[in-house]
Amino acid sequence: MNHHPTEPQETIVTDMPDRPALLKRWRPRGAVWLAAPAVLVLLLALAYPLAIVVVRSFTDPAPGLDNYVWFFQSAVNRTVLQRTFVVAAWVTLVSLICAYPYAYAMTIVGRNLRLALILCVLVPFWLSGVVRTLAWVILLQDSGVINSFLRGLGLPPVKLIRTLPGVVIGMTQVLLPFMILPIYSVMKGIDTRLLQAARSLGAKPWRAFLQIYVPLSLPGVYAGAIIVFILSLGFYITPALLGGPRSILLSSLVQNQVLSLLNWGRGGAMGVVLLVATFVLLAIAAPLMRQKHSSTRREA
């Protein structure tokens, strides 16, 4: 994800033609070993347990595909799997709508205001997700702040808690920093003189923005969207507290199988299905992103 922010810059900056050569000279042999600590942690803490989960899903309690047959035969599982992806898509969309203008504002305001905006993103980011979710309970519940306010104005109350929109609101707030920060880091690298150039060539402001600025910011949008979407798929606490039975996501069902019923094979199969579904979706989205990306480069 980190290479996204610098890429458009590389293509834009033209007064350093020898930069790639410079980079090449600076590539010492064995640099790959710098990644060793991270790779080791990933192998031990991610790859190994994941492998066990996959193996168990095919062997526990008996070798075969029983766990997967069970998964797809159960209407509950299918409904909840579909719901999980729908909720993740909604959260990604709503986060994007909130994050894009916010990140843009961060790039154009003065220094102090920018600092304040960054703090507004980061401070909730440092708080535990559980605390923030409980705060949402107090805001959204039938006897909560929002509904008391509406009642005070003589308006009918709205059903927010234990509904899908309630879950989406809560998850969006928790995940918003993951959308804002990648978009901002790309946006702040965009050379605004390109916009001025477009204007000087006769483009209206909105056209310069849509045709020059938006495409240049897309790498950040993609990065943010992917992170938010994938994190949403695994959400557990927020849907459990803000949702009702009709907004339970797959992780709650996994938890139930693993912790309460001790069906580790079935829990593993559920995890594998979610993982594979995510990969398939990413595989579909990836060519689309590459295409957009290269067209951005050509334009730039």
Add this chain to the structure above:
Amino acid sequence: MRNFAGALALTMTCALALPVFAQETPVAGAVKEGSLEGKTLTFVSYGGIYQDGQVAALQEFVEKSGVTLLNDGPTEIAKLKAQVDAGNVTWDVVDTADLPPYVHCGTLFQKLDFSKLDVSKIPPGQVGECSVPAMNYGVIFMYKTETYKDNPPQNWVDFFDTEKFPGSRAIDGSGDPTGGLIEQAFKAAGGDPKAITPDDIEKGIQKLRDLGPDTIYWKTGAESQQLAESGEADMIMMWTGRAMTAAKNGAAYTPVWQDWLVVMDQMTIPVGVKDTDAAYALLNAYLGQRSQEILTEKTSYTPIHMDAKPQVDEITASFLTSTPERIAQGYQQNIPFWVENFDLAAEKWNALLSGN
């Protein structure tokens, strides 16, 4: 578990008969001075005020025996299974929910040797092949006093009657199904819980589903308390401990005691612990009268020693389930039935909780 009742009778008989033969009869609460010097025991429970109270109840045992008591938690059967499977059990005494010691008796939990425990003062019917009770509490429902002023609900059948008693309901959705609740739902659907069959589970669940989409399934005890204190639902199924705390915090709800569901936590010793005798010593100390009084004074849960006389305030006393009146009103779920049909009930319950 088909022979549950038989095994229970046998173990009880053994426990009662043993004093005649045994050289040294255990007495609940008694601890031998310095008997566990240099030893370490890990006690696992659900944390919070409850585990603090249990540790306070064990304080005398720790001081007298010289044992080092470590605390861990919360109890997760999956973690215990991992320990037993790996042959490295670090949890010596484990506090569990109602059913696990019956479901996993002999596989995860040791069959208890009742020559090492004094269970004579435990209320009847509560000692299992692999467990002794850790404390008692109840599941009741509380109704919003203001909603049902003159015509309040009287029992669980009323709880399920949304025509006579309109309003929203909140139900324990924190984990495993509550067998007693499904039995009451089945009763409200016109069935006889005494003759419940596996096919009837769905009928009970359907009655719950019929409560409608406004039904709240709370995930934690704290959430149920929060619902009561902020007046979110008209009737709330609650654990007595949480109901009491909500009442103390001013929740405007009235408890309904008719057919309150008897629940207990269980004390168990996992299979493969390193020092079984030390674990027994802890259990036996925990069952003592004074220990149980301390437990209740600290946690407000009902003691499982019949002679215990805890000193508690009025509200707490009104939520204790050990008075003759409460014992007469209580409803005991069909444990052997729910143990035998655990997977089926859990599957149907999960379908309900995921909106299906």
